[in-house]
Amino acid sequence: MAPSLRTLYVRPNSQSDKSSIPSQQPIGKHSSLLENMSPMKLCVPGERLCGVEDCIPGTGTYLRHGHIFASLAGYVLRKNEGEELPVISVVKETEAQLLPDVGAIVTCKVTSINPRFAKVHILYVGSTPLKDRFRGTIRREDVRATEKDKVETYKSFRPGDIVLAKVISLGDVQSNYLLTTAENELGVVVAHSEAGVQMVPISWCEMQCPRTHAKEFRKVARVQPEYLQA
Amino acid sequence: MAGIELLSDQGYRLDGRRATELRKVQARMGVFAQADGSAYLEQGNTKALAVVYGPHEVRGPRAKSLHDRAVINCQYSMATFSTAERKRRPHGDRKSSEMSLHLKQTFEAAVLTQLYPRSQIDIYVKILQSDGGNYTACVNAATLAVVDAGIPMRDYVCACTAGFVDDTPLADLCHAEESGGGTSLSLALLPRSGQIALVQMDARIHQDHLDTLMEAAMTACKGVSRVLDGVVRQHLQEVSVLTA
Numbered sequence: 001m002a003p004s005l006r007t008l009y010v011r012p013n014s015q016s017d018k019s020s021i022p023s024q025q026p027i028g029k030h031s032s033l034l035e036n037m038s039p040m041k042l043c044v045p046g047e048r049l050c051g052v053e054d055c056i057p058g059t060g061t062y063l064r065h066g067h068i069f070a071s072l073a074g075y076v077l078r079k080n081e082g083e084e085l086p087v088i089s090v091v092k093e094t095e096a097q098l099l100p101d102v103g104a105i106v107t108c109k110v111t112s113i114n115p116r117f118a119k120v121h122i123l124y125v126g127s128t129p130l131k132d133r134f135r136g137t138i139r140r141e142d143v144r145a146t147e148k149d150k151v152e153t154y155k156s157f158r159p160g161d162i163v164l165a166k167v168i169s170l171g172d173v174q175s176n177y178l179l180t181t182a183e184n185e186l187g188v189v190v191a192h193s194e195a196g197v198q199m200v201p202i203s204w205c206e207m208q209c210p211r212t213h214a215k216e217f218r219k220v221a222r223v224q225p226e227y228l229q230a
Numbered sequence: 231m232a233g234i235e236l237l238s239d240q241g242y243r244l245d246g247r248r249a250t251e252l253r254k255v256q257a258r259m260g261v262f263a264q265a266d267g268s269a270y271l272e273q274g275n276t277k278a279l280a281v282v283y284g285p286h287e288v289r290g291p292r293a294k295s296l297h298d299r300a301v302i303n304c305q306y307s308m309a310t311f312s313t314a315e316r317k318r319r320p321h322g323d324r325k326s327s328e329m330s331l332h333l334k335q336t337f338e339a340a341v342l343t344q345l346y347p348r349s350q351i352d353i354y355v356k357i358l359q360s361d362g363g364n365y366t367a368c369v370n371a372a373t374l375a376v377v378d379a380g381i382p383m384r385d386y387v388c389a390c391t392a393g394f395v396d397d398t399p400l401a402d403l404c405h406a407e408e409s410g411g412g413t414s415l416s417l418a419l420l421p422r423s424g425q426i427a428l429v430q431m432d433a434r435i436h437q438d439h440l441d442t443l444m445e446a447a448m449t450a451c452k453g454v455s456r457v458l459d460g461v462v463r464q465h466l467q468e469v470s471v472l473t474a
Contacts, residue, residue: 042463042467044386046422047422073378170297170348172297
């Protein structure tokens with residue numbers, strides 16, 4: 001299995017009057033963090049952890065009146081990130097639900113295509129699987145970066161393909177999450193040919209079936225060399 | 231006044247409690263594996279079960295979603311066997327809709343909904359046995375379920391009822407005391423900051439008594455919060471022992 005892709009992204013702080021929400025940083029697997037920590041302190045929602053001059057608030061905490069309070073029930077983790085102040089966060093044994101955020105790389109499965117867009121179900125955010133599927137849309141002009149108007153969705157995706165995409169917008173009232181594959185590393189990762197066999201990519205726009213040797217058009221993702229198994 | 235005496239001369243209530251004494255609160259978290267969070271709470275004879283799903287994509291009309299925060303969807307229902315006489319309509323009647331709305335308002339005040347824009351958090355509460363303090367037992371059970379689901383909250387939400395008899399405030403009313411015709415005040419509080427999430431009162435009392443009544447209710451809520459705190463800490467320790 002290829003090593004998991006760890007994506008760290010920061011949500012811009014939305015300023016409100018009294019309490020400010022700290023930046024979100026999804027932590028992948030924290031068992032490795034827990035094993036080299038001394039017995040950690042338990043905390044419950046609403047418990048005051050420290051003042052804002054001692055630490056920076058991380059996930060599972062919120063800021064109010066110059067003090068950092070816990071918002072989850074779990075263990076308090078204090079980590080030195082290399083800046084002046086350590087980051088204090090609350091971690092739980094079980095992962096809480098993660099939401100796709102703007103700029104996140106998501107793994108999705110194509111459910112239907114249309115000359116104007118492709119509808120997908122978002123399955124993974126970064127490397128964490130989602131308990132529930134979210135719906136997303138890849139518009140025709142977001143499939144690739146060059147020659148946007150000459151894109152044919154039928155030649156870029158097919159239903160059942162697994163696609164790596166990036167979230168560009170949370171969508172408005174009418175639409176779902178808007179995704180884009182307009183980068184070299186984004187696009188179709190796994191696709192099955194009409195014969196039902198998993199295809200092998202041969203270029204950025206074609207994949208070939210190993211059994212029938214038929215070539216099919218897809219917008220293929222260029223997987224980074226370090227994620228390929230030798 | 232003829233009828234049942236809610237507070238005897240020696241200061242004992244119908245079930246033998248003192249005026250400011252709470253009923254026994256017992257709770258368990260993580261009772262269901264399928265839901266994201268669940269809890270079962272008993273407050274005296276009132277038994278409530280709360281289940282939380284989410285945050286997930288908004289179901290139904292997309293127009294219900296909010297662009298900057300999560301929508302909290304609550305449903306309150308009572309089991310048909312929960313009252314002395316079999317309940318005909320467990321949910322959908324006016325009382326249940328009002329309770330669901332109150333629960334929604336209470337949790338919108340406590341849950342940090344700004345962290346989950348365009349998503350929905352479902353809280354379902356069911357009363358299995360009703361003996362007064364239905365709303366308050368629901369709030370307490372739902373708090374534990376939300377903590378179990380790992381949804382960030384500002385603070386616990388603890389709720390308790392209070393009444394007033396013979397110039398004495400009573401804490402945590404049972405069904406007989408509630409339906410006796412006297413005042414019944416339900417208070418949902420965020421204990422550490424002392425902020426009130428919801429306060430509701432039935433019947434009338436004199437304005438001068440309101441402060442004492444609120445004080446009694448707030449003290450009772452803080453007592454409940456200590457019990458809930460103990461339950462959460464114990465559950466965390468149990469879970470950590472299992473997965474360590």
